[in-house]
Amino acid sequence: MSRPQQQYDPASSPFHPDNRDHYPRWRDQKLRDYPESLGDLLVEINDPRTLRDCEHEALLQRCRKANMALYASNTGDDPDPAIPLSLGQRFGLHTLNHNWLADETGLTSLTVRDTGVRQNYIPYTNRAINWHTDGYYNALDRQIGALNLHVVQQAARGGENTLMDHEIAYILLREQNPDYIRALMAPGVMTIPARIDEGGTLARPEVAGPVFSILPSGDLHMRYTIRVNNVMWTDDPLSREALDCLQKILNGDAPWIFHGRLESGMGLVSNNVLHDRAAFTDDETHKRHYYRARYFDRLAGTAMSDTSAQ
Ligand SMILES: [Fe+2]
Numbered sequence: 001m002s003r004p005q006q007q008y009d010p011a012s013s014p015f016h017p018d019n020r021d022h023y024p025r026w027r028d029q030k031l032r033d034y035p036e037s038l039g040d041l042l043v044e045i046n047d048p049r050t051l052r053d054c055e056h057e058a059l060l061q062r063c064r065k066a067n068m069a070l071y072a073s074n075t076g077d078d079p080d081p082a083i084p085l086s087l088g089q090r091f092g093l094h095t096l097n098h099n100w101l102a103d104e105t106g107l108t109s110l111t112v113r114d115t116g117v118r119q120n121y122i123p124y125t126n127r128a129i130n131w132h133t134d135g136y137y138n139a140l141d142r143q144i145g146a147l148n149l150h151v152v153q154q155a156a157r158g159g160e161n162t163l164m165d166h167e168i169a170y171i172l173l174r175e176q177n178p179d180y181i182r183a184l185m186a187p188g189v190m191t192i193p194a195r196i197d198e199g200g201t202l203a204r205p206e207v208a209g210p211v212f213s214i215l216p217s218g219d220l221h222m223r224y225t226i227r228v229n230n231v232m233w234t235d236d237p238l239s240r241e242a243l244d245c246l247q248k249i250l251n252g253d254a255p256w257i258f259h260g261r262l263e264s265g266m267g268l269v270s271n272n273v274l275h276d277r278a279a280f281t282d283d284e285t286h287k288r289h290y291y292r293a294r295y296f297d298r299l300a301g302t303a304m305s306d307t308s309a310q
Contacts (some may be wrong), residue, residue: 008218008304015170015212015220017181027171034168035066038260042070048087048150048267049080056090059269063091063299064307067165068270070262077153077264081105084150084267084291091269092300093146096293097135110290112282126155126288128279131250132225133166133272134294137192140209143221145298147275150267155288159280160261165273166222168256170212172249173242180242184211189239190223191232218304224274226250250274271298 010016014026035041041062045055048071055071062069075083084107088096096106101118103109110123118124135144149161173180183189191208213221225231226247233239250257262268268275272294280288 010214013214013218013304015214017178017185030167034256036255038070038258041066041068041258042072045071045073047075048073048083051087051090060301063269063302067167068163068268068273071267073265075265079152081107081291084148084293088148088293088295093295093297095296097144097296108292110292111287126280126282129277130226131274131276133222133274136223136225137204137207139207142296143223144272144294144296146295147270147272148268148293150291151262151264152289152291153287154261154263155280156283156286157281158278159288160259160278162257162259162276163273164257167220169246169249169274170220173245176245179238180245181212183238183242185213186210186234189234193230193232219298269299271302
């Protein structure tokens with residue numbers, strides 16, 4: 001059972017740019033013994049549908065530290081949707097974002113599609129997807145708290161993922177210049193234009209909002225894409241500098257950026273961390289299939305109030 005989340009006064013959150021007291025303590029604790037490789041984030045488990053307490057605890061501990069954990073299970077290429085769904089429930093995730101291209105279960109099957117509407121969208125091709133957090137185009141009251149991925153089958157070649165804890169990106173930006181955080185917390189710094197479908201009707205209204213925001217729990221949310229098409233940024237020098245700095249961080253070789261290839265039965269549990277995907281090539285027997293689960297909740301047990309009590 002997760003306990004009720006403590007409500008934070010945003011100003012007391014370490015993520016508030018004017019908080020000069022709590023922030024350095026939180027930062028130092030965050031960086032102490034931080035994972036150094038993908039292997040540090042990985043937990044070997046039996047079956048995500050029947051996660052043992054010790055397996056759950058090992059995953060949770062990594063998520064508390066780094067907002068993410070990886071698992072390697074023994075389910076292989078079993079496509080049972082209950083695998084990711086059960087795991088999500090075990091982490092207190094209940095409100096799935098049934099986005100319009102989702103399966104009936106609410107999961108999304110990310111595979112290459114050659115027909116239908118999905119073929120028009122990059123996630124359903126074999127193309128690379130650059131750095132982003134999920135759901136950045138969602139309405140501001142429907143942002144994605146947790147993102148889990150489960151690999152049913154990996155491609156024949158390619159398809160690696162790169163991952164970065166958004167709280168680390170925040171630290172690197174704030175250490176460079178706290179005004180970068182202020183610029184990226186501005187309410188309209190990033191606008192996603194409306195999506196108009198082929199018939200000319202409005203499929204999704206324009207969404208303007210911040211990159212970084214502080215949740216009622218005091219935790220940090222990040223809404224971001226590095227792509228240049230279909231995103232509009234506030235055009236002022238400070239915002240441009242902040243975005244340049246963030247791009248350099250993501251395209252650089254900071255030790256907190258993790259890169260690797262997940263295989264069948266493996267998966268990611270996360271508080272919607274920054275991630276990308278490399279291009280890939282399928283063959284007859286290796287057709288990449290990821291289940292993606294997006295939740296409005298964050299992982300239970302990883303709130304500010306949980307981690308600061310450690
Ligand atoms: Fe994504």
